[in-house]
Amino acid sequence: MADYAHLKNGSDIRGVALDGVPGEAVNLTEQAARDLGAAFAVWLADKKKKATGALTVAVGRDSRLSGPSLLTAVSAGLRGAGVTVYDCAMASTPAMFMSTVLPGHGYDGAIMITASHLPFNRNGLKFFISDGGLEHEDIEALVALAAGELPSGGDGGCRQVDLISDYAAHLVEKIRAGIGGGEQPLSGFKIAVDAGNGAGGFFATKVLAVLGADISASQYLEPDGSFPNHIPNPENEQAMEAIIRATVENGCDLGLIFDTDVDRAGAVDAGGHEINRNRLIALLAAIVLEDCPGGTIVTDSVTSSHLAAFITDELHGVHRRFKRGYKNVINEAIRLEKTGVAAPLAIETSGHGALKENYYLDDGAYLCAKILIKAAKLRAEGKTIDSMLADLKEPAEAAELRFKIELDDFAPYGKQVLCDLEQYVNTQPGWQMAADNFEGIRVNFTEAGQRGWFLLRMSLHDPILPLNIESDDVGGAKKIAQQVYDFIKSYDKLDLSPLECYIR
Template sequence: MMFFIGNAFAEWLAAKTGRPISSLRVSVGRDPRLSSPLMAASLAAGLAAAGAGVARFGPCTTPAMFMSCILPGHENDGAVMITASHLPVNRNGAKFCTGEGGLEKKDITQLLTRAAELAEEAGQRPSDRHTDAAFVITAALQASRSLVSYVDFLPEYAAYLRELMKRSIAHPTNPDAPLTGFKIVVDPGNGGGAFIADQVLGPLGADVSGSINLEPDGSFPNHMPNPEDKQAVAATRAAVLDSNADLGIMLDTDVDRSGVVDRNGNGINRNRYIALMSAITLRENPGETIVTDSCTSNGLAAFIRGLGGKHFRYKKGYKNIINKGQELNAAGVPCPLMMETSGHGAMRENYFLDDGAYGALKIVIEMVRRRLEGQGDIADLLQELREPAEAMEIRVAIQASDVRAEGERVTAAFKQWVDAGCGGASHWKLEDENYEGWRVKVLEGDGKEGWLLLRPSLHDPDIVLNVESEQAGGMKAILQHLLEFFKEHPEFQVCTAKVEDYVYT
């Protein structure tokens, strides 16, 4: 099917640009998954068979693919990254972008619909692998070889990042090697991010000898490349402490997400990562607005306000928050940072690009700046962050055939229960603004405040319940009272049973 998706993307680009397919050039890169080389080759063959020029990059990253549409000398009309990010090894997919950013959901739907039409017109069935393979090979051989070139783009992208760091640090005595004297551990989890150590930080003078899991391996033998993964955090923490490093950087498979570990081995991800990036960003852009997803903590909101910034809590989904940030900026509300608790983050200064490498390197720049100015470690920036005592996420699989309708039914019933007084809980109050499900703040006494959010999952057929409390035992108390809602709705029995598991075990 990737062949026909390549055909369809060529057509889509031609329609978008108003130019003939023969004038277009598209770059294709991939992550190290075992299925990625064949998928990339099939997609490239589809692009070439349609008449588009193709630059095959081989192993690459999602942010680099976007930059191949931007950097002088490349400026491709479109780019495709074959990756499934942090998902299991047996999954794979494709991310599409132009110089304007990633494609929207409606664009992807249009693309896939057209690809299915093209496959049907060619008499191909995606389920028939043998016929499909023969068709792709034949079509690839018939396509003009002059349309396909092989480009080693990652070193050029690394050079771009190095120059960016040198300009940003502006080291007074060592401008070409401003990281001299720093030890930095990089853990790409055997994904595509090893070049950050080998081609960016190392050449700038950093000691990266403590880095781990650098070898690309699509079976991901050590841990999943995911900065939220507990094994990833533990492995990076151990490497930082063993090598007495100043910082550890965790990257996901295609390097559009990141997290860090400070010199004391403390993981900085989720709310802590957003807080750290907010501290850096608001120093450079005082008083501006930070956009986050719906699951960020009360402490983070207070932290952003304490820095003089404004907090806009929106929806899950990195495209949702990036689009909201762009919308706010266009409306005259300055917004320099959009970030999800998952580690996805985009900055206005970086083309609103979802870029884990850029975020991690901003933290490295801040670390160097603080040392040059005689300030403390980057972790000192988080001293005023109030963190929850307890937090959890509960996911319940939706059993109904219409997943979307059932998710809306559960959340609508919850809203009615809240509006009716939350079963007599006067200390439960609906948040003023809700863009995804319904979030309720729980006044816990002594100035402490917990919360819960009931929402349909963005990608999975699940109902998701996020709960946080600022006092020990508070989360159990919240869940116990929430059971009153589910008991009033026996049709949601599977949700009741899941919550009861957490309350009574």
């Protein structure tokens, strides 16, 4: 009996799909993909109250080298259960969700084969129905089903569909309607797109070019799962340097960058300034709150104090700082909406951003569409997109350090560190526990020379304690780091070398 519990990763399946990295044996095999496909058929039949033979499921992949073989295997598992498969070939994660709701598609379910920004040897599966992505408990159920008796021998058919073109056309119409300026409302804009050789190249050729934009400065649009130029990840320093360079050297009005499967994005203004992390959240908050005055913006736990002030004081919205994890912030926004609280945007600093108007789907391409609509309207007023961030203050210093917990059973140890820190905070003069924190321990400092904050938390899935620090004073971050070190240095199962190096 197969046991695929090791492939669970929150609300996804992830594993090693290719040989080539020492110490990383393949565990997301074609057999595993086949079994998980069949298990999804069983789960979906129960959810939809249909026979498996009456189900339709779309399957797509990003540019990873293992994508084609895993897509074939997943499709075989579905077809063996009697499901009709719609093979979307190269697609984005948001497009695969949209396959359950777009006119002309509307499948019962969808599976995307991706591991987001992880290295070339990894891959995974994301599962969707029209209500959204599956939750953690749904993945638990799938893994349990995959370990049991599965239907096989069915004769479900397979049809090829060009989903990404239909999805791109959907975005084109959204942008046209938002700008209200004819067939090519982006004429006169020069926009660089960096797809990092992932699945996002379509945004340049099938969206921007159709809308009249000059995309000649775009780069790395061709899918290549070896990722030869840089990691497709807006949080990666090399990746951001690449899109900044392309934007500035080619005199572009805007630069856009996507992760591998296009559920995250970042941007660059004409001056080469990043619109990423807190700045991306601030920009999107400014855009959505124009149509939802006083609305609540849900973010993860590591957002800046200055971002919170920008949302509340400048935009007159409400900031809800919640837990890390894109599903956490999305589900919190959905929960707030159900209680009557308007929550138009749920977004992580990683670039996962979901809007209520778009099914609360974390969709990097849709976020870029919103930015483009606003940029076009601002141009008509003689303004540029960076004008919306003029009142956002930036910290003088920021750092993120990660401490590995050197234990197999790491969770209890990490939780004990945080429990001890909570008690320690109360004994330290000048330390103020943040009132609006839902994850880890966040402490504010107001003393001159070290004004700022730190957050120590547990990683969602890994044996890691990440430490985030921001300070409004030059040299202040190291002063805060030293005080954290004074507390944490006695924990001998933590690798504190990143903190020690930073202080030195």
